[in-house]
Amino acid sequence: MNQALHGQVALVTGGSSGIGYGVALALAEAGASVAINYHSHGEEAEDLAGKIEQVGGQAIAIKADVSDEADIDAMFDSLIQHFGTVDIVVANSGLQKDAKFTDMTLADWNAVMNVNLTGQFMTAQRAVREFLRRGPRPVSKALGKIICMSSVHEIIPWAGHVNYAASKGGIQMMMKSLAQEVAPHRIRVNSIAPGAIKTPINKAAWDNPEALEKLLKLVPYGRIGEAEDIGHAAVWLASDDSDYVTGTTLFVDGGMTLYPGFADNG
Numbered sequence: 001m002n003q004a005l006h007g008q009v010a011l012v013t014g015g016s017s018g019i020g021y022g023v024a025l026a027l028a029e030a031g032a033s034v035a036i037n038y039h040s041h042g043e044e045a046e047d048l049a050g051k052i053e054q055v056g057g058q059a060i061a062i063k064a065d066v067s068d069e070a071d072i073d074a075m076f077d078s079l080i081q082h083f084g085t086v087d088i089v090v091a092n093s094g095l096q097k098d099a100k101f102t103d104m105t106l107a108d109w110n111a112v113m114n115v116n117l118t119g120q121f122m123t124a125q126r127a128v129r130e131f132l133r134r135g136p137r138p139v140s141k142a143l144g145k146i147i148c149m150s151s152v153h154e155i156i157p158w159a160g161h162v163n164y165a166a167s168k169g170g171i172q173m174m175m176k177s178l179a180q181e182v183a184p185h186r187i188r189v190n191s192i193a194p195g196a197i198k199t200p201i202n203k204a205a206w207d208n209p210e211a212l213e214k215l216l217k218l219v220p221y222g223r224i225g226e227a228e229d230i231g232h233a234a235v236w237l238a239s240d241d242s243d244y245v246t247g248t249t250l251f252v253d254g255g256m257t258l259y260p261g262f263a264d265n266g
């Protein structure tokens, strides 16, 4: 088994379902001890922690609302108290509140921004502060690694989802600006931009044959993604194998961003 992350500690926000679950599991399989943040699905987070411990790994579940500053501070306090520090932080939590633009309420807009963008800002900020506080560790060439969970919608406009697309576009510039600022400290900051991954957030797009057929027209590679596809990418971005990679968005999308509408001459 690839133990590229042996001896390192990871935090995954929104780790109780979907992509976060797959990422937490993949990081644990690669040897990291994992803190699984959850907001609403405590049982799933505890089950995952148990599953990781059964195979000899170390894991804890921590409840926190990533849009709440006091919760973020408490989450990092628990994490550091339990594991001593953190080496890899995956800011993954996200949600959608879809509406036609003229019907979108300020509450819909704020809810998405507060979790998807401000939540990632606060998560990444506490991570950087902790990396700087504890200094270098022999477990990695970098002082620390941050992975922001973006989306193909950081570049693909999405009618009916203006709040979501704006939050992911914001993540792109937050990630790049932060990467530029902290690179001299040997902190690497990158994003993963998933395409269509089979999770609860987009169930309506894949849970019946007609919806799936329509979705697959947007995916040149011809299949929907699985959480483990993102997990494998996260392990690489967190490991020293990607030590010279910072400020980059890794698209894991089966070619969704290749303008598939032009495949037959446009």
Ligand code: NAD
Residues within 6 Å of the ligand: 013, 014, 015, 016, 017, 018, 019, 020, 038, 039, 040, 041, 064, 065, 066, 067, 092, 093, 094, 095, 115, 149, 150, 151, 152, 193, 194, 195, 196, 197, 198, 199, 200, 201, 202
């Ligand atoms: P999901 O709904 O299974 O996961 C979202 C996670 O975020 C859940 O665990 C949820 O509890 C958590 N969350 C929501 N609000 C929170 C809060 N206030 N505090 C803490 N956690 C909170 O969906 P997913 O597909 O696994 O989404 C994970 C990330 O991947 C999101 O950022 C999403 O935008 C992104 N993404 C998903 C896809 C896809 O196709 N599934 C595509 C592109 C990007």
